[in-house]
Amino acid sequence: xxxxxxxxxxxxxxxxxxxxxxxxxxxxxxxxxxxxxxxxxxxxxxxxxxxxxxxxxxxxxxxxxxxxxxxxxxxxxxxxxxxxxxxxxxxxxxxxxxxxxxxxxxxxxxxxxxxxxxxxxxxxxxxxxxxxxxxxxxxxxxxxxxxxxxxxxxxxxxxxxxxxxxxxxxxxxxxxxxxxxxxxxxxxxxxxxxxxxxxxxxxxxxxxxxxxxxxxxxxxxxxxxxxxxxxxxxxxxxxxxxxxxxxxxxxxxxxxxxxxxxxxxxxxxxxxxxxxxxxxxxxxxxxxxxxxxxxxxxxxxx
Amino acid sequence: xxxxxxxxxxxxxxxxxxxxxxxxxxxxxxxxxxxxxxxxxxxxxxxxxxxxxxxxxxxxxxxxxxxxxxxxxxxxxxxxxxxxxxxxxxxxxxxxxxxxxxxxxxxxxxxxxxxxxxxxxxxxxxxxxxxxxxxxxxxxxxxxxxxxxxxxxxxxxxxxxxxxxxxxxxxxxxxxxxxxxxxxxxxxxxxxxxxxxxxxxxxxxxxxxxxxxxxxxxxxxxxxxxxxxxxxxxxxxxxxxxxxxxxxxxxxxxxxxxxxxxxxxxxxxxxxxxxxxxxxxxxxxxxxxxxx
Numbered sequence: 067x068x069x070x071x072x073x074x075x076x077x078x079x080x081x082x083x084x085x086x087x088x089x090x091x092x093x094x095x096x097x098x099x100x101x102x103x104x105x106x107x108x109x110x111x112x113x114x115x116x117x118x119x120x121x122x123x124x125x126x127x128x129x130x131x132x133x134x135x136x137x138x139x140x141x142x143x144x145x146x147x148x149x150x151x152x153x154x155x156x157x158x159x160x161x162x163x164x165x166x167x168x169x170x171x172x173x174x175x176x177x178x179x180x181x182x183x184x185x186x187x188x189x190x191x192x193x194x195x196x197x198x199x200x201x202x203x204x205x206x207x208x209x210x211x212x213x214x215x216x217x218x219x220x221x222x223x224x225x226x227x228x229x230x231x232x233x234x235x236x237x238x239x240x241x242x243x244x245x246x247x248x249x250x251x252x253x254x255x256x257x258x259x260x261x262x263x264x265x266x267x268x269x270x271x272x273x274x275x276x277x278x279x280x281x282x283x284x285x286x287x288x289x290x291x292x293x294x295x296x297x298x299x300x301x302x303x304x305x306x307x308x309x310x311x312x313x314x315x316x317x318x319x320x321x322x323x324x325x326x327x328x329x330x331x332x333x334x335x336x337x338x339x340x341x342x343x344x345x346x347x348x349x350x351x352x353x354x355x356x357x358x359x360x361x362x363x364x365x366x367x368x
Numbered sequence: 369x370x371x372x373x374x375x376x377x378x379x380x381x382x383x384x385x386x387x388x389x390x391x392x393x394x395x396x397x398x399x400x401x402x403x404x405x406x407x408x409x410x411x412x413x414x415x416x417x418x419x420x421x422x423x424x425x426x427x428x429x430x431x432x433x434x435x436x437x438x439x440x441x442x443x444x445x446x447x448x449x450x451x452x453x454x455x456x457x458x459x460x461x462x463x464x465x466x467x468x469x470x471x472x473x474x475x476x477x478x479x480x481x482x483x484x485x486x487x488x489x490x491x492x493x494x495x496x497x498x499x500x501x502x503x504x505x506x507x508x509x510x511x512x513x514x515x516x517x518x519x520x521x522x523x524x525x526x527x528x529x530x531x532x533x534x535x536x537x538x539x540x541x542x543x544x545x546x547x548x549x550x551x552x553x554x555x556x557x558x559x560x561x562x563x564x565x566x567x568x569x570x571x572x573x574x575x576x577x578x579x580x581x582x583x584x585x586x587x588x589x590x591x592x593x594x595x596x597x598x599x600x601x602x603x604x605x606x607x608x609x610x611x612x613x614x615x616x617x618x619x620x621x622x623x624x625x626x627x628x629x630x631x632x633x634x635x636x637x638x639x640x641x642x643x644x645x646x647x648x649x650x651x652x653x654x655x656x657x658x659x660x
């Protein structure tokens with residue numbers, strides 16, 4: 067199916083039987099290549115419509131005024147308006163929700179980076195009694211699905227006074243087993259010699275970690291930060307459980323609240339979903355190579 | 369490398385360990401204990417043996433949840449094993465603009481399930497775009513009740529799960545496709561094997577271990593399904609709550625008004641057994657793979 071394959075196959079078969087005159091061979095090759103390309107791009111465009119279409123459609127709906135039909139095949143209005151976005155802001159405290167989501171996602175990213183690199187470094191580099199046990203414990207946190215323990219986590223959070231607070235949203239995912247695994251793998255891949263040289267120069271463990279090892283795993287830190295940020299921004303179930311007062315909602319819970327409680331106005335709901343998704347899509351298109359690297363480092367193992 | 373101080377590793381590990389114990393391991397042990405009590409959110413909690421489990425066995429709501437959750441995996445897993453692989457084959461070759469397409473195909477993964485669910489509940493509504501297209505093509509006369517019929521609602525949620533997951537598993541498959549022998553493909557083409565034949569006989573065997581892995585990830589994700597159903601049904605899990613998943617019911621029973629913590633914990637253990645069951649199945653099949 068690849069160009070290379072088509073190319074080689076045609077020239078090889080031509081070489082072996084040699085019946086076709088050269089110019090016809092090349093003409094049929096070009097034609098076959100063109101057909102192959104056409105089919106490929108047609109399929110790509112079909113998948114584009116299938117996967118990006120709903121977002122585009124929703125965006126179009128979100129900028130349509132009350133006089134324009136949202137039931138036609140044309141996704142875009144003649145006169146775009148932002149009135150649906152102001153309607154969102156009038157119905158729910160959307161700026162507060164954006165702020166809450168930003169606090170939760172940023173804290174989660176920062177805490178995961180700090181806690182996971184500390185733990186990952188120890189597991190990759192230090193020898194101490196109880197290491198295997200710690201390994202098993204962190205592995206267990208990956209294997210036990212959060213949904214299984216959710217009710218008990220709620221009880222724990224309640225006894226810690228974390229119900230209805232953003233801290234309560236943040237803490238359970240502040241050092242995930244996956245983040246620790248990624249950092250540990252990254253530290254293991256570093257050559258030991260550099261750190262050993264630093265040790266001979268009299269650097270302490272802490273200095274070795276901070277000045278030598280940590281700067282060398284910046285890439286993995288970015289991956290951990292992005293994954294933690296996106297997970298926290300998108301998460302729905304846990305904030306729904308722990309946040310009771312609508313003033314404290316994060317954006318995902320707030321948007322569902324908007325659509326479930328206040329409005330059957332599809333234009334306003336569309337505007338709400340766009341507010342929740344556009345920042346993330348921008349983040350993704352800006353940093354996409356890190357997202358794909360993250361799937362490689364985290365997804366396949368996790 | 370020897371640590372300078374014996375307590376240093378533990379100091380480094382402390383924050384991660386505290387969180388692991390407080391929010392993962394402790395609650396897990398607590399879930400096991402609570403499953404054998406009649407605890408509620410208001411307190412209580414005396415040991416009641418296997419009462420919760422005998423009640424579960426007779427609880428139609430529980431069995432509906434289990435049935436829907438298992439059905440979810442049965443439908444979603446094969447689709448997630450196959451469709452993203454086809455998509456990966458489509459975007460594998462570096463033709464102009466392919467990076468753009470790859471990124472766009474991944475974008476549903478980045479969006480929250482709440483956003484995706486709300487978009488699709490609009491597309492699937494009786495006057496939504498999907499029914500519009502089906503009616504325009506004269507496939508159906510009347511709009512299909514995607515959101516109000518229990519089976520169709522569940523099916524819609526499944527397709528939304530697949531739609532959102534396509535890009536993620538596509539990226540996993542792309543990495544695996546790099547290891548499939550190009551020579552084998554070329555040789556097969558010389559022998560006159562068409563695209564479908566080569567996909568079946570070369571690509572699929574080549575990415576077999578990855579297909580198993582994707583199957584496992586998909587199965588575990590199916591066991592945990594919640595947001596799709598909650599958002600698309602607007603919190604109701606369909607007419608009479610018949611489209612409920614296990615997690616939906618656990619949340620309703622344990623964290624709803626009645627707050628039956630003990631009973632919900634027993635249900636959580638059932639969920640855990642299901643999830644682990646799939647993982648063990650996977651590891652078994654992996655081992656028999658290696659023995660072959």
